[in-house]
Amino acid sequence: MHTRLVKVDNTVDNDERYQQVVDCLKKGELAAFPTETVYGLGALATDPEAAQKIFEAKGRPSDNPLIVHIGTKEEAGHYADEIPEAAVRLMDAFWPGPLTLIFREKPGVIAKSVTAGIGTVGLRMPDHPVALKLLRLLGGPLAAPSANRSGKPSPTKAEHVLRDMHGKIPFILDGGATGVGVESTVIDMTSVPPAILRPGGVTAEMIESVIGPVRSETSAAEAEAPRAPGMKYLHYSPDAPVWLIKPDPGKIEAAIGSFRSEGGKVAVIGPDELRTDTADWYFATGPYGDPRELAARLYDALRTCDDTDASVILAVETPAEGMGLAVMNRLRKAADGKRLDP
Ligand code: TXA
Ligand code: MG
Numbered sequence: 001m002h003t004r005l006v007k008v009d010n011t012v013d014n015d016e017r018y019q020q021v022v023d024c025l026k027k028g029e030l031a032a033f034p035t036e037t038v039y040g041l042g043a044l045a046t047d048p049e050a051a052q053k054i055f056e057a058k059g060r061p062s063d064n065p066l067i068v069h070i071g072t073k074e075e076a077g078h079y080a081d082e083i084p085e086a087a088v089r090l091m092d093a094f095w096p097g098p099l100t101l102i103f104r105e106k107p108g109v110i111a112k113s114v115t116a117g118i119g120t121v122g123l124r125m126p127d128h129p130v131a132l133k134l135l136r137l138l139g140g141p142l143a144a145p146s147a148n149r150s151g152k153p154s155p156t157k158a159e160h161v162l163r164d165m166h167g168k169i170p171f172i173l174d175g176g177a178t179g180v181g182v183e184s185t186v187i188d189m190t191s192v193p194p195a196i197l198r199p200g201g202v203t204a205e206m207i208e209s210v211i212g213p214v215r216s217e218t219s220a221a222e223a224e225a226p227r228a229p230g231m232k233y234l235h236y237s238p239d240a241p242v243w244l245i246k247p248d249p250g251k252i253e254a255a256i257g258s259f260r261s262e263g264g265k266v267a268v269i270g271p272d273e274l275r276t277d278t279a280d281w282y283f284a285t286g287p288y289g290d291p292r293e294l295a296a297r298l299y300d301a302l303r304t305c306d307d308t309d310a311s312v313i314l315a316v317e318t319p320a321e322g323m324g325l326a327v328m329n330r331l332r333k334a335a336d337g338k339r340l341d342p
Contacts, residue, residue: 001167001169003167003169003170003172004172005174006021018134018137022138025138026138028053030050030053030171032165032171033134033172034131034175034178035069035128036096036097036128037098037154037181038183039156039157040126040131044142045110046141048113050111057169058148058149063116065114065118065120066143067143068144069142071135072125076091076123078141079103079109079110079121079141082104086211089210095127097125097202098185098200098201099184100123100184101123101124102186103120104120110143124184130175147164147165151235153302154182155299155303156296157178182201182299182330185202188217194211198329205322235333236299236330237333238302238303238313240312242313243340244316245314249274251340252270255340259311264311265280269298269316270284270315271318272285272288280308283301291323291324295326298331315334
């Protein structure tokens with residue numbers, strides 16, 4: 001299959017470009033598109049065969065359900081059986097935006113392969129003009145996980161999608177680099193109090209300011225019996241092993257020295273201030289303590305490591321607060337829990 005990269009910007013009349021992608025989705029094919037978080041790999045969520053193609057293209061285990069994207073808040077009621085009052089307030093506060101709400105599903109509407117048959121459905125209205133225009137023209141729900149091969153870092157640029165999905169899907173809508181950089185927050189609205197299953201662009205503090213206390217299942221889910229089925233798989237991993245390290249120049253130099261003395265080549269992903277020439281590559285991710293900037297650049301940095309022949313990647317930790325919690329959640333998975341404390 002030939003994969004076409006379709007650039008959509010405001011300088012050309014691009015309705016025709018969208019239309020060919022919409023036609024392809026309606027025929028049960030896949031198309032990748034940008035959201036404000038990461039690029040998604042979309043299929044019509046009501047079409048079981050189309051949804052099945054997502055799992056094949058990604059190499060994704062079928063017990064891991066997909067997020068369903070909608071173009072308006074009103075559509076939530078078409079797919080969710082019951083929308084609690086707190087959910088309405090969250091939708092009003094954060095949609096469109098990086099927040100996925102889990103509801104009990106309305107039976108028989110969304111394809112079983114999308115929900116993995118677990119009786120709930122994750123809905124989100126993305127805050128990106130390309131995604132919203134696509135959804136409006138399609139007039140239906142789009143099941144879309146991140147558009148990476150399963151296990152690799154999520155794509156934040158169309159080139160990332162092309163690298164992973166070349167020859168596997170007919171279309172990639174290219175809307176430039178995404179803004180947030182890590183995936184949406186996932187919150188389970190079927191439990192009382194609601195439970196955050198995956199930290200993301202909307203922080204627990206932001207949610208609690210609207211609906212009061214929520215539970216955070218992230219650390220429990222990382223350990224065992226995950227409620228968001230996706231949490232149990234190895235994730236966000238470049239080719240070389242990743243080790244987390246403290247933001248301490250002495251420790252970083254020591255670690256680089258030790259890997260290099262064994263013949264290793266070292267890539268470091270870290271804040272601007274800790275840049276060091278001792279590393280073979282240093283990918284700077286913004287000022288220390290700016291988790292939003294780090295989130296925006298993290299997956300590109302992890303993916304760029306695959307273009308080097310680094311034998312090891314050191315990733316400098318950031319405080320796990322606010323947006324930093326989402327970033328550290330992804331980094332711990334990329335490192336598969338490995339942490340250097342030399
Ligand atoms: O920002 C995002 O959320 C991106 C963009 C493309 O929208 N999408 C994304 O999808 O990250 P994906 O499939 O890579 O991650 C979806 C996560 C997984 O951890 C999955 O297990 C969880 O959400 N999830 C989806 N539906 C669920 C459900 N019904 N119950 C519990 N967890 C669910
Ligand atoms: Mg993903």
